[in-house]
Amino acid sequence: MLTFQPSPIQSVIWPLATQSGVTVDIKRDDLLHPVVSGNKWRKLQYLLDDAQARGCARLLSMGGSWSNHLHALAYAGKKLGIETEAFVRAHPEQELTPTLRDCQRWGMTLHFKSRVEYAELRKKTRWDAWQQRFADSYWFSEGGFSLLAIQGVKDIANEVQQHYDYIFVGCGSGATLCGLVSAFPESKVVGVAAFSGAEYLTEQLQVYLPQNTNWELDTRHHCGGFAKTTDRLKHLQQELESGNRFLLDQVYNAKVFLALHDWLSEGQISSGSKVLVIHTGGLQGRQAP
Numbered sequence: 290m291l292t293f294q295p296s297p298i299q300s301v302i303w304p305l306a307t308q309s310g311v312t313v314d315i316k317r318d319d320l321l322h323p324v325v326s327g328n329k330w331r332k333l334q335y336l337l338d339d340a341q342a343r344g345c346a347r348l349l350s351m352g353g354s355w356s357n358h359l360h361a362l363a364y365a366g367k368k369l370g371i372e373t374e375a376f377v378r379a380h381p382e383q384e385l386t387p388t389l390r391d392c393q394r395w396g397m398t399l400h401f402k403s404r405v406e407y408a409e410l411r412k413k414t415r416w417d418a419w420q421q422r423f424a425d426s427y428w429f430s431e432g433g434f435s436l437l438a439i440q441g442v443k444d445i446a447n448e449v450q451q452h453y454d455y456i457f458v459g460c461g462s463g464a465t466l467c468g469l470v471s472a473f474p475e476s477k478v479v480g481v482a483a484f485s486g487a488e489y490l491t492e493q494l495q496v497y498l499p500q501n502t503n504w505e506l507d508t509r510h511h512c513g514g515f516a517k518t519t520d521r522l523k524h525l526q527q528e529l530e531s532g533n534r535f536l537l538d539q540v541y542n543a544k545v546f547l548a549l550h551d552w553l554s555e556g557q558i559s560s561g562s563k564v565l566v567i568h569t570g571g572l573q574g575r576q577a578p
């Protein structure tokens with residue numbers, strides 16, 4: 290079993306927040322574990338328990354060549370002594386990214402898929418394409434999106450004792466956002482989309498959040514697309530890292546602060562408010578170009 294201690298909440302030292310009269314804290318889920326860190330642990334824990342309870346022989350999933358999800362899954366599989374296998378959106382002749390090299394080192398079998406093939410796989414809501422070959426496998430959807438993942442994220446509420454007016458978090462599949470929205474009904478939860486064209490996600494997530502209005506998807510701070518950066522993003526990341534004792538990844542968490550920067554500068558968060566940023570880990574993404 291993988292078990293972790295609750296992560297700490299720390300103050301963020303940030304002149305912009307001070308000038309705005311807003312308190313910004315950060316929940317350091319990146320400290321949960323060097324590999325299965327941040328929302329990876331939150332999302333995977335109950336799924337891994339379920340896979341084990343069902344006696345599955347293999348953990349199966351899909352992701353891109355910089356996928357934090359596959360990285361964490363490969364590591365968890367190795368620790369739990371369960372085989373792992375993944376469909377990866379990449380060409381076999383391309384040099385492996387450090388993420389995929391780690392996955393292979395931890396024993397994950399990789400199947401490379403073209404963009405078109407990968408898009409086909411995405412359409413499947415459950416694993417039915419390879420019944421024979423993968424009958425005894427446990428299927429983790431892309432990014433781990435599932436009700437059990439959302440359940441795991443909700444557990445964060447047990448570790449946060451004070452009220453926050455706003456909670457900011459990075460958003461990919463939206464599972465983490467869904468968990469936080471349900472767990473913190475008195476806070477406004479802002480999911481910052483890490484990729485472009487995420488507007489469709491609002492409608493998709495409403496299915497999982499029929500009763501909740503305490504959330505918003507910020508689609509303005511993807512910086513040109515998934516894993517894309519801008520000079521503005523890099524400068525803000527450097528400013529925050531040099532003033533604080535945490536590191537950020539440019540794929541998700543730096544974009545969260547970029548969004549918060551603009552919400553503060555635009556006066557969308559009133560003076561006296563308290564904001565909590567959930568650090569969702571993913572620091573291995575710092576190696577991405």
Ligand SMILES: Cc1ncc(COP(=O)(O)O)c(C=O)c1O
Binds near residue numbers: 327357358460461
């Ligand atoms: C570091 C990090 N932050 C945030 C997210 C977004 O999480 P979700 O897919 O639950 O929206 C991911 C993707 O899983 C991630 O790897």
